[in-house]
Amino acid sequence: MSLRLTGVTLTYPDGDRRLTALDDVTLDVPAGAFAAVVGPSGSGKSSLLAVAATLITPDSGDVDIAGMPVRALRPAERAALRRRSLGIVFQQPNLLGSLTAREQLQVMAHMDGRSPRQAKTKAAELLDAVGLADLADRHPQRMSGGQRQRVNIARALMNDPVVLLVDEPTSALDHERGTAVVELLARLTRERGTSTVMVTHDRSQLAFTDAAYEMVDGRLATASGTATGASSASPTTEWTGEQTGVRG
Numbered sequence: 290m291s292l293r294l295t296g297v298t299l300t301y302p303d304g305d306r307r308l309t310a311l312d313d314v315t316l317d318v319p320a321g322a323f324a325a326v327v328g329p330s331g332s333g334k335s336s337l338l339a340v341a342a343t344l345i346t347p348d349s350g351d352v353d354i355a356g357m358p359v360r361a362l363r364p365a366e367r368a369a370l371r372r373r374s375l376g377i378v379f380q381q382p383n384l385l386g387s388l389t390a391r392e393q394l395q396v397m398a399h400m401d402g403r404s405p406r407q408a409k410t411k412a413a414e415l416l417d418a419v420g421l422a423d424l425a426d427r428h429p430q431r432m433s434g435g436q437r438q439r440v441n442i443a444r445a446l447m448n449d450p451v452v453l454l455v456d457e458p459t460s461a462l463d464h465e466r467g468t469a470v471v472e473l474l475a476r477l478t479r480e481r482g483t484s485t486v487m488v489t490h491d492r493s494q495l496a497f498t499d500a501a502y503e504m505v506d507g508r509l510a511t512a513s514g515t516a517t518g519a520s521s522a523s524p525t526t527e528w529t530g531e532q533t534g535v536r537g
């Protein structure tokens with residue numbers, strides 16, 4: 290498994306008590322699998338992503354990324370793991386206005402110490418993969434919301450992450466563009482063998498995922514009433530042939 294959360298409980302201070310944001314959450318996402326998490330506001334979805342991103346340490350339970358137990362790592366090692374093994378796609382693209390699409394991606398490789406030549410090749414490959422080869426030299430101000438989100442996704446893939454965490458990627462897009470972005474995430478997940486977790490409010494997007502989960506009051510359950518058909522199975526039985534062994 291490339292991303293595994295086991296019995297994760299997270300609480301926040303709440304006056305003189307503590308609020309339970311994640312309650313004994315277990316989630317396995319193999320390489321090449323696309324999981325979605327839906328749930329009402331305040332149910333714990335962002336907390337789940339923050340724990341998976343190693344940004345918050347849970348009160349109890351474990352997070353493993355590519356077989357590496359995060360709890361055992363020192364802060365500097367954790368930061369290195371984030372840089373090398375995690376791709377994060379935020380709700381808003383947060384692109385730098387002064388940089389072209391190609392440069393937004395190259396900056397990531399530069400921060401990871403890769404050569405300019407490697408960075409250029411990788412950026413071109415990824416812009417092509419997200420359908421933006423023709424817009425490589427364009428600045429974000431002259432792109433549509435969907436195009437900006439594609440640059441955002443390509444940027445998150447620059448360091449070949451093992452795990453891709455995606456927070457509401459379509460909230461700023463209309464239905465058609467949103468669907469295209471989710472289809473793209475599904476394709477990239479399979480092609481690149483990432484373990485992808487997407488938080489979404491839009492249940493129609495679950496049709497493109499391999500497994501759908503519902504967060505209710507910090508507890509994670511298999512989502513009901515989804516379009517996946519896989520949703521009634523227990524999470525551990527949803528993963529089938531095509532998701533395994535994609536990444537060596």
Ligand SMILES: Nc1ncnc2c1ncn2[C@@H]1O[C@H](COP(=O)(O)OP(=O)(O)OP(=O)(O)O)[C@@H](O)[C@H]1O
Nearest residue numbers: 301302308310328329330331332333334335336337
């Ligand atoms: N830093 C914090 N300190 C205290 N309580 C917090 C903190 N962050 C989140 N919470 C609380 O934890 C619970 C889960 O919040 P979380 O942001 O994970 O939910 P969510 O499902 O992502 O919500 P939304 O869909 O509105 O983004 C909520 O009750 C929230 O108020």
